[in-house]
Amino acid sequence: MFITNKIFITSEMKTSDVLISNPYLVLVLEHLGINMEVREKTVEQICNENNVSTELFLIIANLYNGFKPSPISDYSFNDIQTIIKYLKSSHEYYLDEKYPLIQKYIEMINRINDHPEILMIGKFFDKYFKEVVEHLDYEDDVVFPYVLDLNDQLTRKNPEKSTINYSVTEYREHHDDIEEKLTDLNNLLIKYIPQKNDRQVRRKLLLCLFELEYDLKIHSQIEETILIPMVEKMEHLAGKRK
Amino acid sequence: MSKKIRNIIIVETSEIIYEGIFSILTNTGQPFDIHPADNLCDLENLNLRAESGIIFINPLLIQNQIKYFQTLKKELNSTHWIGIVYSFIDPQILAELDGIVNINDPRHKIIAAIQRILDADHPDGNQKQQQESLSDREIDVLKLLVTGNANKEIADKLNISTHTVISHRKNISQKTGIKSVSGLTIYAVVKNIISIDSYRE
Secondary structure, eight states: OOOOOOOOTTTBBBBHHHHHOOHHHHHHHHHHHHOOOOOOOOOHHHHTTTTTHHHHHHHHHHHTTTTTOOOOSSOOOOHHHHHHHHHHHHHHHHIIIHHHHHHHHHHHHHOOOOHHHHHHHHHHHHHHHHHHHHHHHHIIIIHHHHHHHHHHHHHHHSSSSOOOOOOOOHHHHOOOOOSHHEEEEEEEHIISSSOOSSSHHHHHHHHHHHHHHHHHHHHIIIIIIIIIIHHHHHHHTTTTTO | OOOEEEEEEEOOOOHHHHHHHHHHHHHOOOOOEEEEEHHHHHHHHHHHTTTEEEEEEEEGHHHHHGHHHHHHHHHHHHHTEEEESSOOOOOHHHHHHEEEEEETTTTTHHHHHHHHHHHHTTTTTHHHHHHSSSOOHHHHHHHHTTTOHHHHHHHHHHHHHHHHHHHHHHHHHHHHOOOOHHHHHHHHHTSSSSOOOOOOO
């Protein structure tokens, strides 16, 4: 994980100061659909303008600064929508931006460095990428619609009992570790794969992998410590749990 | 560095000193689990087990309860006690502790004091850190693993228990830093443990 200054972000801080202390928080804004032009506004003002709960924003932003989340005091329907929005947007960021970039870097190394191991790295990554796509598709197609459906049911937009036969327990079990192979890749590139004039591209690749790993770690923390407990509460309210 | 998580307790009433030690410890990159305590009684409430690692303590907190301290020390017999010294302390009390850290000590001295304790607990720790190459048996297991054998098959072929195979696999991953079978396959090719042709098949 990146070493940041570990500022514990609070609601009255200026959003711009927060961003300057850890520019990766720009991603949080992006994932929440908040415009980056924050001017002189505080965190709370920005959250209110964008209809994002300040409490939830602080939990996520502080995760990026290395602070473990405290449980959300009160469950709100709006929060669920915000979290899903955040997770969906980060899926897009991985699939459309991060993974293709990694793929490109590996191809570039492959062009300069003809060690057969580089080819293997390419294949390793392609296979891993397929697993990731599967995992993210599962969340987009099964988990998130289920959660939103449950949310509609509870907010009486659609008082009929949810027709989706699913439970978050299943998700918890399905939630496997997609960071593990990234760590493998880092280890292989740093310790074992022979170098050959590929220093610059390899550095770019490593930094890119590092960024992805950082974001993925936070992503799964949000799922495990915020989303899953919230949905468990929702299931309880909907009478699906005793 | 041993990757085992170590419990560290800081018995200190000053928050400034506590945060200072906390930050130095956190920046070592070691997986420490750090807890605060205000006095000796707190230590009992923390429900310590015998192997609880290192306790930093302000010796002033022992001064008037040396008997009580000695009983505690006996109970937690594998715990290391380091005094945080920032005023004159009776040498007799300091003699009760396993080491001291002076308030004016530079960071590297404090880290070295902890490292000495960690190394003493794991005399082979340093060697292990350097010795990353796999043992012959681990190479046997790796070869079979990356050529598509399941744990049970590896066990049968090498005439060892599945449990032993799992423990070899754990060591292999720890030494190489690679957990997945596909990642280990690449490692095996790089290290000439298997030929690239057998990978293609």
